[in-house]
Amino acid sequence: MSVLDLARPDILAITPYASARMEASGGSVFLNANESAWAPPGGDGLNRYPDPQPPALVARLAELYGVDADRVLVGRGSDEAIDLLVRAFCRAGTDAVLISPPTFGMYAVCARIQGAQVIESPLEADFSLDADRLLAVVTPNTKLVFVCSPNNPTGNLVDAATIERIAAALEGRAVLVVDEAYAEFTHASSAVSLIDRFDHVAVLRTLSKAWALAGARVGALVARPGVVALLRHIMAPYPLPRPCVDAALFALSDEGAVKSDSHVVVVRQERERMQRELGALACVRTVLPSQANFLAVRFADASQTYARLLAAGVLVRDLTRYPGLGDALRITIGTAGENDRVLAILNPEATDA
Structure with missing residues (x-):
């Protein structure tokens, strides 16, 4: 079973919007996007739409996370990826996401906006994650399981063995989304390594924390190419402004x-x-x-x-x-x-x- 079998059939069937930048590249005279031919004062290049997935930024993030470029989707922080995942996999009034409170609030907010059910498997008294307890509440309609490690707002890690066990148990049943927004502050291994074995694992990363770019809103989802392509179908045409891309590339430089x-x-x-x-x-x-x-x-x-x-x-x-x-x-x-x-x-x- 492919992870795409878990996606909404109507999303799989949709014809995505083809922006001018997606339809054609190259050239020296740009008359295909109804842009202004004149740059604004002090804004060289800002009269042109940015690349939907800036190749240099995607390549640098792929290098940083140790994956091929076709496994990286960049967007507006990790919040956008959370919203895209819920919209792509959860039918309103039918499907559910599973969270382990206390945890990052956007998982539940995005689910409720979509009309998806929110199932809770609370953390233990010491805020550790009990895999048995979590897996026991997975229903046939559960499409996304969110695990935040280190967890926000408690700060504790979910150990790699627990995440791997959950991934194995969810195969063919639900997408495991591991939120690693704070990964750089740990010495732990990333769940990105699980994506080679499990096509239903997706990892969220961000440049807002350790890379000091909260104001630029740049994040990434790391997943199998099929998941990345699916989310691009429903993503806004031009998610990242040029200045934000430039800021990200400078932050990710050697310096x-x-x-x-x-x-x-x-x-x-x-x-x-x-x-x-x-x-x-x-x-x-x-x-x-x-x-x-x-x-x-x-x-x-x-x-x-x-x-x-x-x-x-x-x-x-x-x-x-x-x-x-x-x-x-x-x-x-x-x-x-x-x-x-x-x-x-x-x-x-x-x-x-």
């Missing part, structure tokens, strides 16, 4: 990679320091172990702590609406100075001393 690597090292060091120092504060109950660029922290009074930080100009993420995290805030690892400021606000006695 950019050196900077990114150095920042990741700092984040790991500061993560360890913040875990240690936050854990020693009287207002903190516990700091959850994290392999991401953030820490989920349980407080004696999370609402009061949130208000105190906000009053001092420090924004953190309120997790109290998430299941099992009613006393928690998520604190992104910042610069050493920013982290020191958080510690000072939470421990004013030390500052006074």
Whole structure:
């Protein structure tokens, strides 16, 4: 059974929109896309539509993730890939996605927008993922199973053996989508290696975190060529603006990679320091172990702590609406100075001393 047998039949049958850039390439006089012949002030080249899948960017990401270029789909962050997967595989009112809360909220949001059911297999009390529990709730109409590793908002990894076991069990039944938005902050192996064995595994990556391009909105899906081609059928004609592509290529250059690597090292060091120092504060109950660029922290009074930080100009993420995290805030690892400021606000006695 092919993974495409799981896709919506109407999506498989659809004739995709053929943009001008897809229909023809090359040439020196461009009169096929109803563009302006004149570039705007300070915007050389912006009068022309960008390539739907910029070859240089696709090639660089393929090299980075260790796959062939036909296994990479670039788009607007990983959010676009999540939405495309749900639309391609889930029939409204019939099919379902499976998630393990507390986890990234966009999986459920995209499913509900599409009219798909959301099945939940909650994480364990320690926020680990129980494969048996997850697989027990897979139904015949489950088309997508999302696993986030490291998980947002808890920061913990799902070990490779568990992911592989889930992949094997879902073969012919559902697509396993492994979200690796925070992978660069770990030393773990990527689930991309499973795609050679399982055509129903897809991996989400992003340049928003370790590559510092949240404002450019560039992400990628890594999957078998058939899945990439299917999603291109329903993708917007020109998903990535030229300036965003240029920013991504610069960030992914040798020079950019050196900077990114150095920042990741700092984040790991500061993560360890913040875990240690936050854990020693009287207002903190516990700091959850994290392999991401953030820490989920349980407080004696999370609402009061949130208000105190906000009053001092420090924004953190309120997790109290998430299941099992009613006393928690998520604190992104910042610069050493920013982290020191958080510690000072939470421990004013030390500052006074």
